[in-house]
Amino acid sequence: MKRKILSLGVVLMLSPLALFSQEKAWTLEECIAHALQNNIRIKQQEIMTKYQVNALEQSKLNLLPTLNGSASHNYAFGRALDETTYEFTENETVQSNNFYAGSNVTLFRGLVNYNTIQKNKYQVLASEQELEQFRDDISLNIALAYLQILLNQELVTATEAQVDLTMQQIERTRKLVDAGSVAGGNLLDIEAQAAREELQLVNLRNQLTLSLLSLAQMLELESMDGFNIAVPVISVRDEAVDGNPAAIFSIAEQTRPEILSAEYQLRSAEYDLAIARGNRSPRLNLGASMSTGYSDKRLKPVTFESYPFGEQLNDNLNYSLGFSLNIPIFNGWQVNAGIKNSKLGIENSKYALENTRKQLYKNIQQAYTDATGALKKFHASEKAVASMEEAFRYAEQKLDVGLVTAIEYNQSKTQLLNAQSEMAQAKYEYVFKTKVLDFYKGIPLTLEHLTLLAN
Numbered sequence: 047m048k049r050k051i052l053s054l055g056v057v058l059m060l061s062p063l064a065l066f067s068q069e070k071a072w073t074l075e076e077c078i079a080h081a082l083q084n085n086i087r088i089k090q091q092e093i094m095t096k097y098q099v100n101a102l103e104q105s106k107l108n109l110l111p112t113l114n115g116s117a118s119h120n121y122a123f124g125r126a127l128d129e130t131t132y133e134f135t136e137n138e139t140v141q142s143n144n145f146y147a148g149s150n151v152t153l154f155r156g157l158v159n160y161n162t163i164q165k166n167k168y169q170v171l172a173s174e175q176e177l178e179q180f181r182d183d184i185s186l187n188i189a190l191a192y193l194q195i196l197l198n199q200e201l202v203t204a205t206e207a208q209v210d211l212t213m214q215q216i217e218r219t220r221k222l223v224d225a226g227s228v229a230g231g232n233l234l235d236i237e238a239q240a241a242r243e244e245l246q247l248v249n250l251r252n253q254l255t256l257s258l259l260s261l262a263q264m265l266e267l268e269s270m271d272g273f274n275i276a277v278p279v280i281s282v283r284d285e286a287v288d289g290n291p292a293a294i295f296s297i298a299e300q301t302r303p304e305i306l307s308a309e310y311q312l313r314s315a316e317y318d319l320a321i322a323r324g325n326r327s328p329r330l331n332l333g334a335s336m337s338t339g340y341s342d343k344r345l346k347p348v349t350f351e352s353y354p355f356g357e358q359l360n361d362n363l364n365y366s367l368g369f370s371l372n373i374p375i376f377n378g379w380q381v382n383a384g385i386k387n388s389k390l391g392i393e394n395s396k397y398a399l400e401n402t403r404k405q406l407y408k409n410i411q412q413a414y415t416d417a418t419g420a421l422k423k424f425h426a427s428e429k430a431v432a433s434m435e436e437a438f439r440y441a442e443q444k445l446d447v448g449l450v451t452a453i454e455y456n457q458s459k460t461q462l463l464n465a466q467s468e469m470a471q472a473k474y475e476y477v478f479k480t481k482v483l484d485f486y487k488g489i490p491l492t493l494e495h496l497t498l499l500a501n
Contacts, residue, residue: 071276074192075492077265078185084266091180095173102166109159111151118144141342145359148335153369156327157320165317168310175307182303182485184264189481189491191261193474195275198254200470205247208463212240215455218446228448235452239459280477287418287480289487291411298406298486305406308399315395319388325381329372338362410486417479420472427469434462 072080082088122140127133152159216236222228262270299305340358345351374381441458444450481491 071274073276074189074278077192077261077275078188078491080265081184081188082181085180085184085264086266088177088180088184091173091177095170095177098166098170098173102163102170105159105162105166108162111149113147113149115147116145120144135343138343143340143355144337145339146335146337148333150331150333152329152331154327154330156324156329158324158327161317161320161324165314165321168314168317172307172310172314175303175310178303179307185491186482186485188261188264190478191257191264192275193478195254195257195261196277196280197470197474198250198257199277201467202247202250202254204463204466204470205243205250208459209240209243209247211459212236212243215442215445216240219452222446222448232445232448232452235456239452239456280473287414287421287483289414289483291407291414294410294414294483294486295407297488298410299403301488302406302486304402305399308395308402312392312395312399315388315391318391319385322381322384322388325384326374328374331370331372333366333368333370335366337364406486410483413479413482413486417476417483420476420479424469424472424476427465427472430465431462431469434458434465438462 120140120142122135122142124137126135126138126140216233219228219233219236223230223233258273258275259270261275262273267273338359339362340355344353344358346353438458438461441450441455445452445455485491
């Protein structure tokens with residue numbers, strides 16, 4: 047799935063001016079590529095993934111020995127202990143220095159460090175898949191918003207055509223009224239219908255503007271001035287929806303990031319249990335240290351001459367090397383409680399994985415059912431539009447000779463517009479749902495796949 051999403055970024059690299067210029071129409075691929083690079087939620091998830099990577103690197107570095115040092119310079123007054131000679135001084139000021147370096151390494155800890163590394167590896171993998179899911183969700187939301195704009199554009203175009211027809215009919219009716227062929231009430235009825243249609247057109251244009259604004263905001267654009275989208279040629283094929291829910295699910299469960307993430311979370315929980323069990327084991331450490339010191343009151347033995355700083359540090363050097371074994375015996379039942387909780391975590395992760403699989407299958411079933419229903423609705427609407435267009439032409443001819451009233455004519459025109467709107471809605475619902483199914487099958491969102499040719 048990552049390769050599919052990253053392939054959309056090629057569009058951005060190949061035509062950067064096209065993506066950031068609001069003077070041209072944006073394609074669906076450009077919208078998706080831009081959103082994947084600029085969406086705030088994606089950037090936040092990328093940061094969360096980096097946190098997990100840092101945790102993995104730190105768990106690996108924890109295998110290395112520790113090395114720490116210290117240095118101090120002290121003043122002692124009155125009766126003070128000279129730490130280099132372990133003798134007390136009276137009413138003198140003693141200046142001393144102490145230097146220390148120590149290292150410690152865990153030789154055995156019940157494989158806790160190893161299992162922590164493995165757990166963090168799966169946490170990184172799970173976080174990467176969650177990032178992919180964010181990208182997929184954004185891509186689908188962009189596609190839905192894009193198709194909503196196309197739908198609104200079709201509705202505006204259809205309504206504009208209706209308004210034009212009404213205006214033409216007003217002129218014809220006015221001539222008939224002036225000639226005394228029809229009653230003046232017919233003209234008033236048609237003018238009233240024109241006013242209603244113009245109001246409807248204003249509302250639809252507002253909806254189109256809002257849908258463009260919504261997509262521009264999803265793209266994180268500062269302004270929607272000049273923003274518009276490319277209009278593809280979309281037609282619906284006559285055949286049934288490809289595949290079936292079970293076949294699509296068998297593909298999706300192998301590639302979908304939500305499934306992979308849940309599987310990685312389960313593996314991580316299994317290593318959590320191994321870590322908890324490792325806390326029952328004794329801990330064997332190896333430690334080494336080196337220290338030295340200096341005192342301004344110390345004199346050379348025998349000669350009692352001044353003892354230089356460098357010589358004191360060299361003569362006072364001491365080293366240590368040792369092993370320590372820590373055996374857990376009883377610590378308030380914390381280890382056992384941790385093991386029990388880890389087992390519960392595994393069980394919960396198994397349920398989460400099962401629920402994710404079931405939810406994915408339900409989503410596929412729903413998308414398949416919606417696509418099938420939308421296809422049937424589209425074909426039914428297609429027939430209805432053809433029938434309504436013929437009925438409207440007939441009503442228009444009868445109105446011209448006064449065989450129908452303006453109210454009957456308006457009803458016929460309204461029915462035609464409603465049928466056209468339902469057909470457009472069914473078409474774009476079918477297109478989106480089939481694209482969702484294609485997405486589950488691993489096909490990226492592109493305009494080529496959105497152009498479905500009729501047989």
